[in-house]
Amino acid sequence: MRYRALVTLAVVLACVLALELACALGWVARTVIIPPSEMVGSLRDILWSGEFNRAIALTLTNVMISVVISIAAGFVLGVAIHASDFLRRAVEPYLASYYAVPTFIFYPVFIVLFGVNSAAIIAIAVLLSIVAMITATMNGLDRIPTVLLRTAKIMRLSPVKTALMIQLPAAAPYFFTGARLSVAYSFIGVIASEFILSGDGLGYAIAYAYNNFENRQMYGLMLLIVIAVTLVNMTLDRLDRRLQSRLRR
Amino acid sequence: MSSKAMSSKTLPSKAMPSQTLPGEALRNIVPPIVLALVLILCWQGLHLATASGAISSPAATLARLVVLMGSGRFWLDVAETGTAFAWALALSIVLGIGLGVVLALLRPVGEVMEPILVTFYSLPKVTLYPLVLLIFGLGMPAKVAFGIMHGLVPITLLTRNAITQLKPVYLRTAKVMRLSAFEAVRSVVLPAIIPELVAGIRIGFSLSLLGVLIGEMFASKRGLGFTAVNAMGLGDLDTIMAIGLFLALFAVLANSGLLSLERAIRHRSAGR
Numbered sequence: 001m002r003y004r005a006l007v008t009l010a011v012v013l014a015c016v017l018a019l020e021l022a023c024a025l026g027w028v029a030r031t032v033i034i035p036p037s038e039m040v041g042s043l044r045d046i047l048w049s050g051e052f053n054r055a056i057a058l059t060l061t062n063v064m065i066s067v068v069i070s071i072a073a074g075f076v077l078g079v080a081i082h083a084s085d086f087l088r089r090a091v092e093p094y095l096a097s098y099y100a101v102p103t104f105i106f107y108p109v110f111i112v113l114f115g116v117n118s119a120a121i122i123a124i125a126v127l128l129s130i131v132a133m134i135t136a137t138m139n140g141l142d143r144i145p146t147v148l149l150r151t152a153k154i155m156r157l158s159p160v161k162t163a164l165m166i167q168l169p170a171a172a173p174y175f176f177t178g179a180r181l182s183v184a185y186s187f188i189g190v191i192a193s194e195f196i197l198s199g200d201g202l203g204y205a206i207a208y209a210y211n212n213f214e215n216r217q218m219y220g221l222m223l224l225i226v227i228a229v230t231l232v233n234m235t236l237d238r239l240d241r242r243l244q245s246r247l248r249r
Numbered sequence: 250m251s252s253k254a255m256s257s258k259t260l261p262s263k264a265m266p267s268q269t270l271p272g273e274a275l276r277n278i279v280p281p282i283v284l285a286l287v288l289i290l291c292w293q294g295l296h297l298a299t300a301s302g303a304i305s306s307p308a309a310t311l312a313r314l315v316v317l318m319g320s321g322r323f324w325l326d327v328a329e330t331g332t333a334f335a336w337a338l339a340l341s342i343v344l345g346i347g348l349g350v351v352l353a354l355l356r357p358v359g360e361v362m363e364p365i366l367v368t369f370y371s372l373p374k375v376t377l378y379p380l381v382l383l384i385f386g387l388g389m390p391a392k393v394a395f396g397i398m399h400g401l402v403p404i405t406l407l408t409r410n411a412i413t414q415l416k417p418v419y420l421r422t423a424k425v426m427r428l429s430a431f432e433a434v435r436s437v438v439l440p441a442i443i444p445e446l447v448a449g450i451r452i453g454f455s456l457s458l459l460g461v462l463i464g465e466m467f468a469s470k471r472g473l474g475f476t477a478v479n480a481m482g483l484g485d486l487d488t489i490m491a492i493g494l495f496l497a498l499f500a501v502l503a504n505s506g507l508l509s510l511e512r513a514i515r516h517r518s519a520g521r
Contacts (some may be wrong), residue, residue, distance in 0.1 A: 007361045032383045086305035090280030100500035102462045104475070108481040112303045113295075184371040191373040196466045197478070203375065207467070210379035218379055224286055225376045234373050244484040 013149060034219050042220025043227075052205055059202040062118050065101070066125035066186040071179050074130045078137025078178075088138075098131045103189075107197055121198060123188030129182040136178025140171030173243035180236040187229050305487045314491035329472040330461060333389055337396025337457040342450055345401045348436055349449075359409055370402045377461060387468055395464040397491040401456030411445035412438055444515045446498025451507040456502060462496070 016036045022028045023035035034042075046052050059207045104122060110120035148170055152162040193202025202225060209218035265509040289307050296306040305313070317323040352359035378395060399403035419441055439446070465474025473492055480488040 004360055005364070008364050012359055012365065030515045033380070086280050089277055090284035093281050093505075094284070097451075097501040097504040100458075100504035102459045102500065104463060104466065105457070105477050105489070105496055106488045108477070109304060109493075110300065111481070111485060120488075130392065188371075188373040188375075190266050192375040192463060195375045195378070196348060196463065197481070206376060206379065210382070215383075222376050222380070226372060229372055237367070 031215070034215055038216060039219040039223045043223045046217070046220045046224060052202070055200065055202050055205050056224075058118070058200055059194065062122055062125065062201065063183075063186045063188045065118075066129060066190060067179075069122070069126050070130040070182045070186065073126075074133025074178065074182065075137050077130070077242065078134040079141070081134065082138045082141045095131065095135060096142045103108040103127050104192060104196065107193060110195075116199075121190055121201075124193045125186045128189040129185035132181035132185055133178040136174050136181065137171075140174025140178075141167065143174060147169070148156050149234050150189050173240075173247050176243050177240055178188045180233075180240050183227075183236060184233055189224065261484050262446045265491070289308025303486065305490045308489055310494055313487040314494055317488065317491050317495075323476075326471065326473045326476050330465065330474065333392040333464075333472065334396060334458055334461045336393045336462055336501035338454060339402060340393070340516040341397050341400030341404055341457050344397070345449065346408050346439075346446065346455060348401070348403040350412065350438065352405065353409040353412035354430070354434075356413075358428075358498040359413070362396040363406070366402050366406055370406070374460070375467075378464065378467060381464075382468055387470075390468065392461050392464040392472070396457040399460030400453035403456060406453070407445055408442070411442035411449075415441055443509055445517065446512040447507060447514060449506060451511065454503060454507065458496075458500060 019028075019033065020035050020037060023030070023033065036107060050092050081091050106127075107120065107124055108121045109152045114123060116237045144167055148166050149162070157165065190201070191203040194201035196203075198204050206218055206221045207223060208227075209215075296304045308519040329387075352362055374395075377398070381391050381394050381398070385402055415438070419437055420433070423437045428437065446484075461472075465472040466478045467477040473496065475490045480486075480492070490519050493495050
């Protein structure tokens with residue numbers, strides 16, 4: 001397992017080296033891609049100078065607000081829909097097609113509702129990530145083994161105790177999968193909204209650098225986002241796998 | 250023992266739905282319609298609540314959509330977006346299935362590449378759009394490439410997964426029959442994973458559409474995404490909502506169609 005991860009890392013490093021070589025040999029024009037070593041240099045400058053600290057903080061804050069709202073509201077909605085047969089029948093056909101709708105197209109609507117500020121961006125990110133949490137919550141509640149619920153009945157646990165001591169622990173791994181997806185989708189929603197239509201944050205900084213032919217800065221910022229998001233996703237993914245393997249025991 | 254008692258108990262109730270089929274169908278159809286009506290009412294409420302009806306009412310949006318659909322300009326946009334989307338989807342499907350098959354059959358390579366693909370899948374790919382623009386320039390190829398960036402990976406991963414979870418007997422049979430690798434893929438592997446292929450295509454469909462639209466929204470002079478962003482600059486919310494409605498209806502209809510196709514295939518192959 002660990003060996004395989006090392007090979008994967010080696011493949012990534014080999015690709016980076018190949019790109020570095022291609023740039024050094026002039027196979028790739030500097031106006032298209034700058035060598036990875038310069039990207040790292042640019043990233044260091046960005047972090048050292050603190051020029052983008054405000055944008056980084058803003059983007060991270062928006063992502064975090066979106067994550068909290070989607071996980072909390074998604075969980076509550078998931079439990080509510082799971083509890084009501086009518087709601088479930090009403091919502092399920094829409095959930096199956098939800099991610100087919102390009103949500104970003106409705107961004108201007110949120111600008112009208114909330115004004116040109118973070119709220120519109122957070123709304124888009126929540127719209128994108130909440131459904132993953134709703135689906136995961138319903139899925140988790142569905143998969144609680146019936147025998148556990150019968151045990152709760154035999155032990156005459158109150159509904160609250162059943163929920164806290166039986167249902168929550170049994171479905172927790174599924175909830176975590178939902179939370180992990182919510183984080184990934186929140187990043188995508190916030191950064192994409194900033195990139196396309198806003199005037200602030202990391203996504204906007206990249207679009208701005210692109211429009212001004214500031215390639216060095218642009219690639220530094222790209223590298224920052226790619227590394228940060230990859231680290232977050234990988235950490236959550238590893239935790240998720242650990243929880244899932246506990247389920248199979 | 251107890252499971253036997255259970256099944257004999259549940260049998261009559263299981264037979265019930267086929268007798269009261271109209272009632273069962275009604276129970277499945279009525280709730281979604283009620284929800285749709287509630288949502289439209291909420292939309293109307295939002296329209297009335299916002300100052301001077303800044304959010305277009307459902308009726309106004311529909312009227313605007315009808316006007317748009319009568320104009321030549323709109324269909325030019327649809328053709329532009331549609332062409333980019335068709336290319337992106339077709340290439341995503343062909344390359345995705347091909348790559349998925351290769352990564353599944355060359356197992357070690359697949360295991361090394363999987364984490365990279367999963368990581369790429371959950372990355373905010375807009376960040377990389379400038380790179381695509383610098384390589385392909387403004388225009389159709391950049392949009393297609395960006396659509397493929399969204400659609401390719403899920404199709405690859407689902408194809409690979411489906412093949413690796415295939416019962417070993419399939420591949421062993423192919424071996425016994427001395428099929429070449431190409432023949433084995435064509436006449437054993439691919440037919441065996443058709444339901445998963447349709448599922449992959451369904452997800453690739455939505456994501457490559459999203460990719461093409463995001464591409465148009467950022468740097469383009471044509472297409473539905475561009476027109477929506479342009480309308481936003483003009484404060485023309487009717488047009489944005491109409492385009493959004495059009496795309497949402499298209500996406501949901503296509504998705505439902507592929508979903509029922511997937512179910513039909515699964516049902517058929519399960520019955521065999």
